[in-house]
Amino acid sequence: MHTCPDCAYVEEQVRGNGNYEIIDIGADVKNLKEFLRLRDFSPVFYDARRQGMIGIPCFVLEDGTVTLVPEEAGLRPRSDETGASCNIDGSGC
Numbered sequence: 001m002h003t004c005p006d007c008a009y010v011e012e013q014v015r016g017n018g019n020y021e022i023i024d025i026g027a028d029v030k031n032l033k034e035f036l037r038l039r040d041f042s043p044v045f046y047d048a049r050r051q052g053m054i055g056i057p058c059f060v061l062e063d064g065t066v067t068l069v070p071e072e073a074g075l076r077p078r079s080d081e082t083g084a085s086c087n088i089d090g091s092g093c
Contacts, residue, residue: 001026001056009078010057010070020073025056042066 001007001024014020025035039045039055044066048055059073060066070077 004054004056006078007057010075013075038066044068 003026007024011022014022023031023035025032035056035058038058038060039049045055045058045068048068055068057070058066058068059070059075061073065072067073
């Protein structure tokens with residue numbers, strides 16, 4: 001989602017890299033429905049749901065593995081010092 005600072009950070013890293021596909025869940029209700037289906041049933045999102053987080057950015061790897069860890073997708077995580085986040089307490093999206 002363009003309004004998510006964590007997602008924007010990921011998008012900056014992958015822009016122009018054909019190894020990654022960005023799917024904006026806010027751009028189309030079809031994308032949102034697919035994400036919610038994944039989020040509702042994948043155990044990867046358990047902690048995110050429990051903490052009231054959305055669970056984005058989310059990465060689906062080539063082998064079908066789902067992760068919320070940027071490093072597992074070959075990316076850098078956004079540092080805590082970079083400012084805004086989606087949660088009121090500043091903990092993430």
